[in-house]
Amino acid sequence: MIPAEGVIVAAARWLELLGRSTELQASILIRSSSRYTDLTPTQYSTALEWLHSMSWTRLPKSSLDRSQTLGTMTSQSKREYLLASLLGAADPPWLENADVLVHSSDDLPQDIERWSEILGLSPASGLRVIRRVSGKIDLARRAQVGSAGEVALCALLEAKWPGAINHVAATDDGFGYDISASLQEVEWHLEVKSTTRRGRLSFFLSRHEFETGLADSHWKLLVVGLDDALEASCVAEVDKSALRQFAPADRTTAASWESAKYDLGGRHLVPGLTFLPWGDEADVGAHGLLATGTSNRSPHFAWMPKSS
Incomplete structure (x- = not known):
């Protein structure tokens, strides 16, 4: 839950005070000094x-260690830390696509503008x-x-070709691909990128x-393509x-590049996995991903419009 404006201000004051005192000392100062009386005791205790x-718990638990940690932070760093806690707690829908939606400080969403103003x-x-x-969330979410996606694709292929x-x-990420598939005297090397986003394909290579x-x-x-439950719903090959x-x-x-971010559209995708020997059987396979109405039945990708 996001606290009210007065509680946010009180939280910022706590961070300032705890950089040079214990909670007990800070509490006594808050109750006795006139500079803190514009807020109520309830607002301070709630803060x-x-x-x-919140993410406050990631600071050292002991008063002495916490005071030393906060003491090394500038006033601005403490307030930015608090703003980051607010943003993480709110987890607004735009945060997942912040790299596209927020290019500069002129694009700040209203909630960030308001909290920034409150915190000065x-x-x-x-x-x-x-x-x-967004960078931290993106890293964690990308890993998940x-x-x-890798596990789902393995399950789909294993259901068709057990043991292959x-x-x-899962044991070594140094091969340059995620899955090997030994089929009809050919060993395919499959690098897998997964997405939950509709209408946008963004991945790192x-x-x-x-x-x-x-x-x-x-x-x-x-x-x-994964749904909200991280279940596979579609598959495609990226045009090399x-x-x-x-x-x-x-x-x-x-200097040399080591990683690149690609933002591709539907025109760069080949629906399904048509390079694999699926045959003509009528079953739809794991997760119902096989295309219908084609002689070469393979997992189908319908995640993005071909015109994009």
Whole structure:
């Protein structure tokens, strides 16, 4: 729950005081000094409870260690820390796509503008906090979604070809692909990118994965579309020529790229996994992902419009 304005102000004051005193000392000062009487005792106690229940708990638990940690932070850093806690607690719908929606401090959402104003922070600080929080959330979410997509695709393929599928990334992520599929004397190497987003395909590709794909004719980059429960609902192959077309280029031997973010559209996707020997059987396979009405029945991708 997001606290009221007065509680947010009180929380900021607690952070300032706890950088140089214990909770007991800070509490005595709050009750005795006229500079703190514009807020009620209830607001201060509510603010302290909220701090303990939020990301505040990631600070050291002992009063001495917590005081030392906060003492090394500037006043602005403490307020930005508080703003980050507010944003993380609110988890607004736009946060997942903040990298696209919030390009500059002129694009700050209204809730960030209001909280920044309450805390006396500039728009630049608000933007910095958004990028920090969204970056952390994105890393954690990408790991969760990525793992779910790999497991789902392994299950789909294993149901069709028992014993032929090896989830290599589960034990070693250095191959340059996630799954190997040994089918009809061909070993396919499948790099998997997963997404829960509709209408937008965004993923990261390491240089090792990129160069492995260029050198290996049996390497495929696949996208698994997941629903809100992280269950697979569609699959597609990414056109390898798009990877080459949009890849970064090293401009000097003094620096080289190691990871690239791709934002692709439906025109860069080949629906289904048509390169695999699915045959003509009528069953729809795991998760109901097989395309119907085609002679080459393979998991189908209908996540994005082809015109995008």
